[in-house]
Structures are given as structure tokens and as C-alpha cells.
Amino acid sequence: MADVDAAKSLSGLLNGIAQKVYYNNSDITEELLKTELYPELPQEEFRALHEKMKGLLKSIATADMDHAQLEAFLTAQTKKQGGGGVSAEQAAALSRFWKSQRIRVRESLLAQSRWEPSLRGLSWRVDLQTATSRGDAAHSGPVALMELELGKVGQDSEFVCLEFDEANINQVLKKMAEIQESIDRIVHRT
Amino acid sequence: MNTINNTAALCRLALGQTLMVNQLLDMEWKFGVTVGTSEIQKVGNIFLQLKLVVRKGNSTENVYMELTLPQFYNFLHEMERAKASMECFS
Numbered sequence: 656m657a658d659v660d661a662a663k664s665l666s667g668l669l670n671g672i673a674q675k676v677y678y679n680n681s682d683i684t685e686e687l688l689k690t691e692l693y694p695e696l697p698q699e700e701f702r703a704l705h706e707k708m709k710g711l712l713k714s715i716a717t718a719d720m721d722h723a724q725l726e727a728f729l730t731a732q733t734k735k736q737g738g739g740g741v742s743a744e745q746a747a748a749l750s751r752f753w754k755s756q757r758i759r760v761r762e763s764l765l766a767q768s769r770w771e772p773s774l775r776g777l778s779w780r781v782d783l784q785t786a787t788s789r790g791d792a793a794h795s796g797p798v799a800l801m802e803l804e805l806g807k808v809g810q811d812s813e814f815v816c817l818e819f820d821e822a823n824i825n826q827v828l829k830k831m832a833e834i835q836e837s838i839d840r841i842v843h844r845t
Numbered sequence: 846m847n848t849i850n851n852t853a854a855l856c857r858l859a860l861g862q863t864l865m866v867n868q869l870l871d872m873e874w875k876f877g878v879t880v881g882t883s884e885i886q887k888v889g890n891i892f893l894q895l896k897l898v899v900r901k902g903n904s905t906e907n908v909y910m911e912l913t914l915p916q917f918y919n920f921l922h923e924m925e926r927a928k929a930s931m932e933c934f935s
Contacts, residue, residue: 824927
């Protein structure tokens with residue numbers, strides 16, 4: 656029973672660390688994790704455990720370890736002398752955690768390395784002007800309005816509204832065809 | 846949701862003017878592969894950075910964004926749909 660509880664607490668700790676460090680969840684704090692998962696553990700011991708797990712996760716995430724690398728890494732950690740190593744149970748918890756969270760952690764780290772806003776969404780409509788107060792609607796063709804939703808990780812979206820007439824949209828599509836060609840060249844080369 | 850309604854309302858107001866505002870003047874792009882970051886040693890991710898030069902009234906504004914490939918293809922797809930819609934009326 657005690658083993659199951661210890662495993663659960665450790666899983667909870669690893670998930671809590673991931674929420675805070677990789678998934679931008681500001682509600683999770685070190686104090687919250689201690690109160691919820693290790694209420695009986697002395698403060699200093701919890702801090703040491705927290706730091707050790709955080710450090711191990713960082714090593715695993717930075718190398719984006721696959722299964723073989725992870726097993727080798729964890730085996731080496733269990734063999735370490737002194738207080739720097741991990742127990743077999745801790746190694747098992749880390750292994751379980753990484754198997755389920757690897758892709759999500761990697762995606763999150765990649766997203767954090769994008770420093771420009773990304774295109775979260777877009778919507779558009781096409782309008783036909785039928786009349787204006789200046790009376791010159793006759794020469795105006797259809798106009799496309801496009802709203803781009805831009806945002807960086809952890810920030811609110813910003814909306815940019817663009818207008819295109821037919822000439823504009825053809826120019827943009829031409830540029831996008833150039834980009835497409837470049838992509839195809841690289842993708843076929845690899 | 847409020848922001849979407851406000852922007853749409855601004856666009857409708859903008860159309861009433863003689864000049865097209867928020868017209869896309871130019872699009873520059875940069876494309877490559879990210880091989881590593883400070884957070885992950887080995888990466889093989891395609892990145893696409895776009896700079897849109899937009900006319901706002903009398904001045905221009907640069908809008909920067911970085912797209913993943915799926916985002917780029919979605920953008921392209923929507924552009925083609927918008928163009929197809931415009932062709933019905935020209």
C-alpha cells in the first residue's frame with residue numbers, strides 16, 4: 656500500500672513539474688505540490704526531491720530521449736553512489752512519465768522556441784460593393800477581408816485584418832507558390 | 846469573442862473609405878530547418894517566417910509570424926478558397 660502511495664505521489668510530482676515548467680500552468684507551485692503530495696515530508700527533503708526530479712526531467716527533455724536512451728540513462732542514475740542517484744521506484748516513475756508525456760513536452764519546447772506569434776486561426780469573407788456615397792462602385796470588384804488570429808505561447812491573441820482585391824490575392828498566391836516550391840525542394844532532399 | 850466583433854466592425858467602417866486600409870503591400874518570407882535549441886539539443890523542424898507589409902492609412906506596418914507547415918497549408922487553402930469565391934463575382 657505504501658509503495659502504491661509513494662508511486663502515486665511521485666507521478667503526481669512529475670506531472671506537476673511538467674505542468675509548471677513545460678505546459679505554462681502558473682497555478683502549480685512548489686508549495687502546492689508539497690501540500691498536496693508530500694504533506695508529511697520535511698521542507699528541505701521535499702525541496703531536494705523536487706530539484707532532483709526537475710533536473711532529471713530537464714536532462715531527459717533536452718536530449719529528447721528515446722526508449723533505449725532513457726533506459727540507459729535511468730540505469731546509470733540508479734547505479735550512482737551517494738545521494739545523487741535514484742531509486743528503482745523513482746526510475747520506474749520517470750520511465751512511465753516520459754513514455755506518456757514525451758511528445759507533449761517536445762511540442763511545448765518547440766513552441767517555446769518560436770518567438771514570433773504563430774497563426775492560431777483565420778477567417779475571411781468576400782464582399783461585393785454595390786454602391787458608395789461617391790457613386791464609383793461600378794469599377795470595384797469583389798474584396799476579400801481576411802482576419803488573422805496571431806499569438807505567442809501563453810499570450811492572448813492579436814487580430815490583424817487584411818483586405819485584398821483580386822490583383823492582391825493573386826500576388827499573394829504567387830508568393831505562396833514560391834514558398835511551396837522551396838518546401839518541396841527541401842522535403843524531397845531529406 | 847468581443848475582440849473578433851470589434852475587428853469585424855472596424856473592417857466594415859474601413860471599407861466605407863475611399864482608400865483600402867490594411868492592404869497587404871508585400872509579403873517576405875524565410876524558410877528553413879531548426880536544428881537545435883537551448884531547450885532541445887537535436888531538432889529537425891521546418892520553420893516558415895512571414896513578414897507582411899500592411900498599409901494602414903498613410904503609413905505601413907510590419908506583421909511578423911512564424912508558421913508550422915500545417916498552418917501554412919491551412920493559410921494557403923483558405924486563400925485559394927477566398928480567391929475562388931471572388932472569381933464567382935468578377
